[in-house]
Amino acid sequence: MPDARKTADEFAEVWTVPGAVMTLANGEQRLRGGKCQGCGAEIFPKPKVCLSCWSEDIADDPLPTRGKLYAFTVVHVARKGWRTPYVIAYVDLENGVRVSAPLACDPKAVPAYDSAVRLKVGEIGRTDDGRPIMSHQFEQA
Amino acid sequence: MPDARKTADEFAEVWTVPGAVMTLANGEQRLRGGKCQGCGAEIFPKPKVCLSCWSEDIADDPLPTRGKLYAFTVVHVARKGWRTPYVIAYVDLENGVRVSAPLACDPKAVPAYDSAVRLKVGEIGRTDDGRPIMSHQFEQA
Amino acid sequence: MHKVAIAGAAMCRFGRYPEKSVQDLGWPVVKAAVENAGIAPKQIQSAYVGSAYGGRLVGQRVLRPLGMLGMPVVNCENACSSGGTAFREAWHAIAQGQWDCALVLGIDKLTALGGGVLPGQPDDWDVNVGLTMPALYAMRAGRYMHEHKISAEQLAKVAVKAHKHGALNPLAQYQNEITLEDVAKARAVADPFTLLHCCPTGDGAAALVLVSEDKAREIGLAKPVWVVASELNSGRYMTGFRDMTTPEITTRGAEEIWEMSGMGPDDIDVAEVHDAFTIAELLYYEAFGFCQRGDAVALLESGATSLGGRIPVNPGGGLLCRGHPVGATGAAQLVELTWQLRGEAGKRQVDGAKVALAHCTGGGIAGLDHGACSINILSR
Amino acid sequence: MHKVAIAGAAMCRFGRYPEKSVQDLGWPVVKAAVENAGIAPKQIQSAYVGSAYGGRLVGQRVLRPLGMLGMPVVNCENACSSGGTAFREAWHAIAQGQWDCALVLGIDKLTALGGGVLPGQPDDWDVNVGLTMPALYAMRAGRYMHEHKISAEQLAKVAVKAHKHGALNPLAQYQNEITLEDVAKARAVADPFTLLHCCPTGDGAAALVLVSEDKAREIGLAKPVWVVASELNSGRYMTGFRDMTTPEITTRGAEEIWEMSGMGPDDIDVAEVHDAFTIAELLYYEAFGFCQRGDAVALLESGATSLGGRIPVNPGGGLLCRGHPVGATGAAQLVELTWQLRGEAGKRQVDGAKVALAHCTGGGIAGLDHGACSINILSR
Numbered sequence A, B: 001m002p003d004a005r006k007t008a009d010e011f012a013e014v015w016t017v018p019g020a021v022m023t024l025a026n027g028e029q030r031l032r033g034g035k036c037q038g039c040g041a042e043i044f045p046k047p048k049v050c051l052s053c054w055s056e057d058i059a060d061d062p063l064p065t066r067g068k069l070y071a072f073t074v075v076h077v078a079r080k081g082w083r084t085p086y087v088i089a090y091v092d093l094e095n096g097v098r099v100s101a102p103l104a105c106d107p108k109a110v111p112a113y114d115s116a117v118r119l120k121v122g123e124i125g126r127t128d129d130g131r132p133i134m135s136h137q138f139e140q141a
Numbered sequence C, D: 001m002h003k004v005a006i007a008g009a010a011m012c013r014f015g016r017y018p019e020k021s022v023q024d025l026g027w028p029v030v031k032a033a034v035e036n037a038g039i040a041p042k043q044i045q046s047a048y049v050g051s052a053y054g055g056r057l058v059g060q061r062v063l064r065p066l067g068m069l070g071m072p073v074v075n076c077e078n079a080c081s082s083g084g085t086a087f088r089e090a091w092h093a094i095a096q097g098q099w100d101c102a103l104v105l106g107i108d109k110l111t112a113l114g115g116g117v118l119p120g121q122p123d124d125w126d127v128n129v130g131l132t133m134p135a136l137y138a139m140r141a142g143r144y145m146h147e148h149k150i151s152a153e154q155l156a157k158v159a160v161k162a163h164k165h166g167a168l169n170p171l172a173q174y175q176n177e178i179t180l181e182d183v184a185k186a187r188a189v190a191d192p193f194t195l196l197h198c199c200p201t202g203d204g205a206a207a208l209v210l211v212s213e214d215k216a217r218e219i220g221l222a223k224p225v226w227v228v229a230s231e232l233n234s235g236r237y238m239t240g241f242r243d244m245t246t247p248e249i250t251t252r253g254a255e256e257i258w259e260m261s262g263m264g265p266d267d268i269d270v271a272e273v274h275d276a277f278t279i280a281e282l283l284y285y286e287a288f289g290f291c292q293r294g295d296a297v298a299l300l301e302s303g304a305t306s307l308g309g310r311i312p313v314n315p316g317g318g319l320l321c322r323g324h325p326v327g328a329t330g331a332a333q334l335v336e337l338t339w340q341l342r343g344e345a346g347k348r349q350v351d352g353a354k355v356a357l358a359h360c361t362g363g364g365i366a367g368l369d370h371g372a373c374s375i376n377i378l379s380r
């Protein structure tokens, strides 16, 4: 369910994973993981309960911005509403958390396996009625 | 799935139960039951296989037009697309076959339980785009 | 056959939670049931999940945030009996020695369906001519009232009783008492039913932890509730006359559960029956032999089926008040009865209840009384 | 534990039947399976029905026209393993003595979903960023090709082999042979996959009649096929690194089935594995130990897994050619293997096959390898 919020431009952004991005005090945008206050597990997306110790005391956990590209594919046939081709990837962050995300790159020149990537937050497309679709994503570091 | 056929008026009728009505050589409209050629069972709607003996040799079986009103209700809240109120009923035909059908009557003056009803075929409403919805139905005999 | 005990039970308050995912509706209930059993999550060897509208892999989606995966998960569907079906599969697996500890979850989120009358099957000939579930039960009600000279006001007394019980249940969707006048004045749905003759749509989840007798001993289970008998059947396809005031599938199921349990209606101290609509409760009094045919209204009016009576029926408010998130209902009935047999049912406690019966049946499908029916007897 | 035999087996030709209802897709297959078993319908005591997209009461709707209702019907859902889950529930009930004869049906009608990529779950974070099932397998393929220096042409050989087998199966959705060039030139889906790396969507049903050893003797079953072991599990939730070239759920399931059966990969004469996409078949060769890690392409290229080889895999054409109506697949694999063990598989017969393995797994769900996995070993 898109986390619709009004912007200055008076149209609501649509987020691929609502709540996945948090903004730090210094303005930096980070992935919002959850850190279990019971056992220390780090989980993305931030859960309401810890899968390891069942604690429901989960703190916001700004995840590392750097990671390694584990796997990717260029998608040519997608669900309704997605413009193709696009690149989707699994990235392993420096703290070991794995994140699925769009990979911002030319589909004909995808970065190499295991190469360094960094977090980027921004528009990945538009809805039919013109609203920006926002997402956490990665790009070559 | 509505059994759409072109009419002279160039719009397709929609049938509540496709194939439920057959027209005899004399022009009479009857309910199309199935008569099992294996065991003689009469079934409505006409099936492709007999539930009693598993024969797949099922002949068209013009059902009696007269029956007894077993149960009914006036429906005020219906699925999308149905205009309310309407009356729906279970009728037991003279040969023992039970049929569910609309009951053509004033919702404020429904015939009595166990009273005689007779088959009628015709329009019971219109689709949003103006096509007639056709159905087998019963009325007071 | 190993004896099987209910070691843990939990449910959420039933209601409308459009903002919650199925996952978030379910995991807190599973967590509470496991904690109620006082066992470590790793001791649970399999999960049986009943849901009618939960979508693909509903059990896996609910158990994922709790890390309770790896084990076999069997998702069961049987319309209103989905939760009861899941319970029976789990009971059977433990009774036969496949597992010594299993989880049962019933869950559904009807607010995801967009409201209104539940959708029927597209190729069902009854649905095609305008039948709805309220209309089906309304025809049963009309015929029953005709045959037994019952008034709409008498029928409405089922709803008034349900609300009296529901008002005592903090987990019921409706917790208000109502009058006969309220029932009569509510919006017409399908004659003789107004809205208050019909169970609400909503969302909910209920979960139970089942263990073998050996396991119950091992974990030192203080108040075991035992599964005496568990029965499931499907409705017979009938193409001719059928008596709509005699619920075919429940009548047959009742015979089977009495045979299986060696018990009879007089042994039951408290029952949860499938009162999706007012008439249903009356028909099921008769189907289970709580009274003779045609005497259901007299039984109700005597107070026998109210709290404090001889055989309280639907102390939790029933489907009419607790709510009826289809696949959750079978499990919710068993949770309620577990609490009753443990003496933990608060203001709605049936004093000294030792044997309880749960019954859920449903699934509209042309030519059948219902698609499925699940009956369970529990004892302490 | 009672020994359990497959007494009857049937399936329809898989394909696209948009004009047929689920009911009409299913009942002729049930009828054929019961007739194949040579028993009276009344001897069947319960039905276990696997379907992912069949809707409410799918078993009841299919069995209604055959008058096969009254008995318990358990509808099971586990995505691609729905049919396998239904089979295991039936096997278990007979093995433990609950029944001596039960029906298993796997059925789905994907043409009812409107075509295109199967819908994902709405609150799945992988789906939300654009993941599809082809994309998930494509990432596995890409990583595997990277780690083991495999070319797209080598991967395509799985599809060519599948079509070679499928061309011999009159019930396969695709019955044409193809070349490596055909695979390369087909429409791109998700790199490195073209359309011919992916199983088709379609409709289908497959059914089996299971009986206890005593019942098999009673009915004089001429060519019994025995269930040696049956296993089901769910995928573990993993939040960190996971090796996508090692299928977690199948690897774990393989260990369990070897332990349960006392058998190993060398005992298997013929196998049906879940080749929803080309890469999958290779990963499953390794997961079952048909070859060492990284050697799957070499095994394929050696001809060992083709008809006539040491261990033919997917003789019926696999999901790639027979088709993959999700809930039907698990049952269809078991029907194919029943025919193989009876020596009734026509042009695709694996000579002298005595032991067979069926494997189906699937259900995309973020953080899990797959939602469910079902593995069965049969023998004659």
Ligand SMILES: [Zn+2]
Pocket (backbone or CB within 6 Å): A036, A037, A038, A039, A040, A041, A050, A051, A052, A053, A054, A055
């Ligand atoms: Zn923790």
Ligand SMILES: [Zn+2]
Pocket (backbone or CB within 6 Å): B036, B037, B038, B039, B040, B041, B050, B051, B052, B053, B054, B055
């Ligand atoms: Zn016949």
